[in-house]
Amino acid sequence: MILTVTLNAALDVTYGVDSLRPRTSHRVDTTYERAGGKGINVARVLAALGHEAAVTGLAGGPTGGLLRDELRTAGLPDDLVTVAGDSRRTLTVVSRDDGEATVFNQCGPRVSPGEGETFTDHFASLVRGATVVALCGSLPPGLPPDAYAHLIRTAARAGAASVLDTSGPALLGALVAGPDVVKPNAAELAAVTGRADVPAAAAQLRALGARAVVASSGPGGVHAVTPNGAWRAAPPEQLAGNPTGAGDACVAALAAGLATGAPWPDVLRESVALSAAAVPCPVAGDFDAGTYHRFRTAVSVEEVHAAHAH
């Protein structure tokens, strides 16, 4: 089982409007709601690929109730821990005139130290049944920046590998625990290392404890630096659409690769194909099966022997 962790789970709401015009009133003619947060999106992709995936993390209040109802409807096992605060919403307003999205992200409720400990205990119990854990997204207010480090160590003691997709202090605070794979995007990688050069920045994260770094560069594909070598993988063509779910699809492929023990070039091929297949879909957690099957044999993977790459 692959266990996905979403500490700042959300209800993702999409409003359809004719045209977004600041300082005016809009009639919302379509409303779409589903459970969100990066880990939940990863679990959706894994479930669609036929992997056994479970969802844990923190949720609470009426909004937490709605997102759990939706997980049930979607058939995703809900092992979330209940907190006192109301879960956040993320709102995407989609303008029909230009197809463009404008996003409003609430912060999420403050988590008490007691709630953090309850989650740690719950995670320690769940992870015994997992081969891989995917730790995804921002930390809610109230959790310390080393929250992911504790979870990664607990997973390692239980024999589960870890994939981490977060940014800023939450990413830096986790590295000392030796996550098996971290997946920053190029901007997040540059922000935490101060280096725009991807191989050099990846080497820095590895020096701080990450075993492998897979840096995603949107349509440019991924650059992976691992204990077994370094590779660049790129999609055969660019697709138009919504890139928000591409990172979550990439993490799903990395988690699945760790679970099956596939060689890195195969894992990266899957990562790039799944990321690209998420782009034509309007909501994160979905991917286009036709694009995925077409791309998974067409992604180019090239080994990198640069000085920075090991």
Place this chain on the structure above:
Amino acid sequence: MILTVTLNAALDVTYGVDSLRPRTSHRVDTTYERAGGKGINVARVLAALGHEAAVTGLAGGPTGGLLRDELRTAGLPDDLVTVAGDSRRTLTVVSRDDGEATVFNQCGPRVSPGEGETFTDHFASLVRGATVVALCGSLPPGLPPDAYAHLIRTAARAGAASVLDTSGPALLGALVAGPDVVKPNAAELAAVTGRADVPAAAAQLRALGARAVVASSGPGGVHAVTPNGAWRAAPPEQLAGNPTGAGDACVAALAAGLATGAPWPDVLRESVALSAAAVPCPVAGDFDAGTYHRFRTAVSVEEVHAAHAH
């Protein structure tokens, strides 16, 4: 008791952001939620003025639960009827850089014929304790355009006067029942009559059944055409702020005037003063007590003897 009716009650949500920029992501750093819909705002103003005010209408689902919780916190008696659908939200995004508001209005749940009948029965029972009913806002999907006409007739049979604040077919469909006062704004009045001339348009609504028409023109004040004469009332100065709650404050003053039997010039003075006092407040249902007390003696009221005015 003044009974306010909000058939399309809402949870009014306000998001604070630094600056609204279409096609980007925003961090929402403040979220404020309260029960809304025009009738609920009217009840808030009435309660703050010391009148006994009750709230009825339709609400349902998790959002309906949240708005009822907030009514309880605000101390407003909740006589809402529960429907199966989830109540709508209205979202106002306020940009801190320019103070401007961008509004997203959901439509509200479809009301079944059975739910409509349950409400009609409930209203018939509540209205026996009311001297005035204020019927406010749009009709939710599923209710016929003559829904307000039925309620106005039921109120009249119980000896309660009626104030109606709605627009379009819901307004036109109510006139035949002889509402005591209708309060369209100038744009709504022009839309239902096809006439931009306020006295002529008001005369037309009276010919269709309204006993009195009080047309509001934002900072221009009100123009009233009644069985006892016609008047124009205007504020002594213009205030900057948020005009969304001014109409609800005006309806509260009209309902209070019907309840106390005050002469029309006094009622109109109160209406304009309360409307103006709502403008400095960021949310509908609030008014600035200092402005109200300053303006209620300073509003100019002028009798109109034009050919159209009777």
